[in-house]
Amino acid sequence: SIAVNGVCLTAVALPGNGFVADVSGETLSLTSLGNLKSGSQVNLEKALTLATRLGGHLVSGHVDGLGTVISRQEDARSVRFVIKAPAELAKYIVHKGSITVDGTSLTVNGVDGARFELNIVPHTFQETIMATYRAGSQVNLEVDLIARYLERLLLGDKASEPGAKGLTMEALARAGFV
Structure with missing residues (x-):
């Protein structure tokens, strides 16, 4: 298993430096994978084994829905994002709770209805695809x-x-x- 932007996929072939995975119609309809083009940057994460040290929140790679980036704002050395979740997911998003955005487990810094705020520190910003996010970007969300x-x-x-x-x-x- 390997997660691509938070979507858990099964590698069915390992040609060269890449991998091949089958993606169902349901996965394409519920995630942003269908928006990817050749050369798109993605977040990749290998599957966690039971012997692996847990360094983040508990996530499964099962995307719950698509969110939309509402705004992005520089804030000292970090970047603040406001993201709108689908209404049916809002009840699972709480202040100081966890949420996964494109496979990156993060802490929620604020909640207002279906909108939530993230404060992204420089390391996370540099090591993920979050630098590419703009207002209107669709992101995969996995709730707690x-x-x-x-x-x-x-x-x-x-x-x-x-x-x-x-x-x-x-x-x-x-x-x-x-």
Whole structure:
């Protein structure tokens, strides 16, 4: 496995200095991979093994949706980005929580509705494709892995029912949170 801009792919051939991977129609419809052209810069990351030291947030390489860069602003030595997530992902994005943008695990510095803010330090800015981001750029987003599982667990027995998609006030009350 290798992640390309945060999308986990299976290398099926290793010609020369590259690799070949099959990409499904679903992957192309849910990620920015279809926008890539020959020579495009990408973030690459090898799969984590269980014996590897964990140096970031828990991510799986399963993109949850496409975000759009709203703004980019220099801020001393760092760069601040505001990104708009799809509405259905906004509930998983929290201040000081984690989010993955094009495979780079980052800390959320602010949240306003479906928009969130990132402060990118020089090392991350130089070692990723973030320098290419402009207003309107589409980016792959993966929300916090634990939040997704927690939501499903809180559904309890309702999770096995058809149409069980997310938390409701009723589900929270059953679990003792309201």
